[in-house]
Amino acid sequence: MFNLFSLSWRNIWRHRGRSLLTAGAVGLAVFFTLFYLSFLGAMENSIYNNLTASVGHLQVRVEGYREKREFRDLLIPGVAQVEARLAAQTQAQWVVALEVPALVAGETRSRGVLLIGDRRPAALREAFAKQYLAEGQLPEADDLEGIALGASLARALRLKLGDPVYVYAPGTEGRGAGAYRLVGLLRFPEAAQEARSAYLSLAAAQELAAPGGATRIELHFPFTRYSQDAQLAVVQPQLAASLGPGLSVESWREASPAIAQIFALLTPLVLIFAAIFFGLAGLLVVNTIYLGLLERTRELGVMVALGAGPAQVARMVVLESLLLCSSGAVVGGALGLLTIAALSGGFSLEALYGPVGSEFGLPSVVYLSLRAWDIPITLGFALATGLLAAWWPARVAARLEPVEAMRFTA
Amino acid sequence: MQPLLQTKQLTKVYRVDAIETPALRGVNLEIYPGEFTALAGPSGSGKSTLLYLMGGLDKPTAGEVWLGGQRIDGLSKAQLAQLRLWQVGFVFQAYNLIPVLTALENAAFVLELRGEPREVREAKALEALQVLGMQDYAHRRPNQLSGGQQQRVAVARALAARPKIILADEPTANLDSKTGLALIEHMRSLNREQGITFVFSTHDPRLLERVDRIVRLEDGQIAA
Numbered sequence: 001m002f003n004l005f006s007l008s009w010r011n012i013w014r015h016r017g018r019s020l021l022t023a024g025a026v027g028l029a030v031f032f033t034l035f036y037l038s039f040l041g042a043m044e045n046s047i048y049n050n051l052t053a054s055v056g057h058l059q060v061r062v063e064g065y066r067e068k069r070e071f072r073d074l075l076i077p078g079v080a081q082v083e084a085r086l087a088a089q090t091q092a093q094w095v096v097a098l099e100v101p102a103l104v105a106g107e108t109r110s111r112g113v114l115l116i117g118d119r120r121p122a123a124l125r126e127a128f129a130k131q132y133l134a135e136g137q138l139p140e141a142d143d144l145e146g147i148a149l150g151a152s153l154a155r156a157l158r159l160k161l162g163d164p165v166y167v168y169a170p171g172t173e174g175r176g177a178g179a180y181r182l183v184g185l186l187r188f189p190e191a192a193q194e195a196r197s198a199y200l201s202l203a204a205a206q207e208l209a210a211p212g213g214a215t216r217i218e219l220h221f222p223f224t225r226y227s228q229d230a231q232l233a234v235v236q237p238q239l240a241a242s243l244g245p246g247l248s249v250e251s252w253r254e255a256s257p258a259i260a261q262i263f264a265l266l267t268p269l270v271l272i273f274a275a276i277f278f279g280l281a282g283l284l285v286v287n288t289i290y291l292g293l294l295e296r297t298r299e300l301g302v303m304v305a306l307g308a309g310p311a312q313v314a315r316m317v318v319l320e321s322l323l324l325c326s327s328g329a330v331v332g333g334a335l336g337l338l339t340i341a342a343l344s345g346g347f348s349l350e351a352l353y354g355p356v357g358s359e360f361g362l363p364s365v366v367y368l369s370l371r372a373w374d375i376p377i378t379l380g381f382a383l384a385t386g387l388l389a390a391w392w393p394a395r396v397a398a399r400l401e402p403v404e405a406m407r408f409t410a
Numbered sequence: 411m412q413p414l415l416q417t418k419q420l421t422k423v424y425r426v427d428a429i430e431t432p433a434l435r436g437v438n439l440e441i442y443p444g445e446f447t448a449l450a451g452p453s454g455s456g457k458s459t460l461l462y463l464m465g466g467l468d469k470p471t472a473g474e475v476w477l478g479g480q481r482i483d484g485l486s487k488a489q490l491a492q493l494r495l496w497q498v499g500f501v502f503q504a505y506n507l508i509p510v511l512t513a514l515e516n517a518a519f520v521l522e523l524r525g526e527p528r529e530v531r532e533a534k535a536l537e538a539l540q541v542l543g544m545q546d547y548a549h550r551r552p553n554q555l556s557g558g559q560q561q562r563v564a565v566a567r568a569l570a571a572r573p574k575i576i577l578a579d580e581p582t583a584n585l586d587s588k589t590g591l592a593l594i595e596h597m598r599s600l601n602r603e604q605g606i607t608f609v610f611s612t613h614d615p616r617l618l619e620r621v622d623r624i625v626r627l628e629d630g631q632i633a634a
């Protein structure tokens with residue numbers, strides 16, 4: 001037995017070809033929107049993870065460090081107390097680093113570098129090595145001899161693994177100079193970074209430049225998705241308050257404002273494109289629904305004559321539009337989800353943008369993944385398209401005069 | 411006895427692009443409960459117009475329409491829709507049925523609009539189809555029915571809703587005369603057996619022999 005719902009459903013399929021085309025357009029819009037949103041989600045996650053793996057989620061430094069020129073002024077006072085606070089207040093792991101402007105020399109050549117002595121928890125150390133170590137190994141935590149250099153820096157200095165490396169750090173509070181052995185070569189996506197990177201253990205750097213000193217503490221939270229980044233908004237000010245006025249707590253956003261800005265733009269951009277897709281599909285829906293009304297003018301006239309009120313007629317039209325859009329959305333959505341599931345195991349983008357992409361932190365393999373709001377947002381678009389497309393035809397239908405409609409023969 | 415339906419000085423002037431066509435010119439008509447009335451008259455005499463005004467499908471230019479003691483000519487569009495839904499049954503000339511619905515669903519259509527529960531409307535619609543001998547065709551779509559069968563379904567639809575009155579505008583116009591006659595016979599027996607009041611228009615003189623009351627229209631007026 002029928003109800004107005006199934007009446008609308010049957011009415012849609014009176015013109016199979018036209019309705020299929022229209023539903024197909026809505027389905028396509030749903031498909032592409034889901035696909036782009038999941039692609040965007042994947043890009044966000046991997047850019048975020050790459051970025052935070054290398055700079056941390058939060059960084060503790062001396063307040064106003066950007067303006068400070070003296071090495072001494074950059075040292076964090078009371079590193080041990082700061083670490084005690086971090087242990088009490090966060091579930092993050094952290095890297096303690098001492099950054100020293102220094103001169104690195106081989107037997108024949110020398111270069112200015114930013115020497116970094118760091119101490120990383122095992123997991124972060126492993127991740128760092130996996131990502132950047134090209135040859136050899138990283139200096140061990142208590143290693144006072146080993147040094148790792150950017151591969152291009154080592155090449156420029158004519159150094160190979162095992163060679164002695166001389167480091168001068170004048171104007172600091174430690175020994176100011178030291179001889180090390182090249183144990184590892186590092187490769188970074190950015191050429192400039194590779195050309196001026198030199199890594200010691202924290203202990204070795206402290207001995208060289210500042211006993212017990214550190215200039216930067218890098219916090220790594222156990223996040224795997226960009227959506228978790230929202231938690232920083234709570235943690236960051238809490239930490240800043242507890243560490244007091246001499247220290248600043250910055251997030252990766254302040255460290256990489258350009259990327260932060262791109263993140264803020266990506267989703268709105270995709271949504272604007274989605275709105276355009278759905279707008280075009282919506283025009284087809286209006287056309288289909290309106291033509292359907294015109295063809296059925298007499299029939300609608302009979303319905304109104306039999307007592308269907310304006311609201312009932314309008315509801316029928318809206319229902320037709322919604323059914324048309326949602327049948328497209330169901331098919332497009334199902335295909336979209338299947339595609340995303342099929343590609344969630346990762347697919348390579350190298351072919352698309354080549355090796356250059358990794359310089360900008362673009363991932364070479366993308367794992368499509370949907371974010372919590374992606375499906376509701378997409379379905380919301382389909383629903384809104386159905387409603388907006390029905391608005392005008394529904395008004396026309398609600399104003400139908402039965403006597404005139406029944407005289408209408410076309 | 412109170413008339414079931416009454417028109418007083420009913421006047422309708424159609425106005426299209428500043429051209430005025432007087433369709434009804436002061437019609438006074440009374441229809442009593444249980445009557446079986448035919449509206450006769452040449453083409454353009456105003457039969458359809460009169461039926462439309464009596465059923466609240468359109469508003470008169472002047473004059474009054476009373477249905478069951480209620481004056482209906484001044485009602486709003488929405489009120490008229492309610493009135494038609496609950497009190498008036500219609501059968502039109504042709505293409506009366508909704509093509510995507512089966513005979514049974516068509517017969518239940520008005521009940522569906524009223525929001526009656528499914529079992530109730532199904533039972534009533536089936537009963538009405540039975541009365542018109544259409545129960546075997548209940549699950550056919552209109553395009554699988556003959557013209558006469560379609561009109562019987564249209565009458566069943568009106569019947570299933572139990573209106574005060576059924577107005578039929580040339581229900582036989584698209585039927586051959588034998589089928590047309592059979593349809594009128596069906597209506598006639600509903601009128602006799604269930605006391606349903608019918609007003610229908612026709613210009614087939616042979617049908618007029620089956621009717622107790624004939625109202626002749628000429629030029630928008632009731633002819634003497």
Ligand SMILES: Nc1ncnc2c1ncn2[C@@H]1O[C@H](COP(=O)(O)OP(=O)(O)OP(=O)(O)O)[C@@H](O)[C@H]1O
Nearest residue numbers: 424426431432433452453454455456457458459460
């Ligand atoms: N919507 C309209 N607009 C303008 N003129 C109309 C309209 N409807 C009817 N008329 C005119 O009103 C007059 C009466 O028409 P009506 O349809 O009531 O006659 P009828 O008796 O039903 O004719 P028929 O037997 O051909 O159906 C005719 O002159 C017709 O042209």
Ligand SMILES: [Mg+2]
Nearest residue numbers: 457458459579
């Ligand atoms: Mg007529």
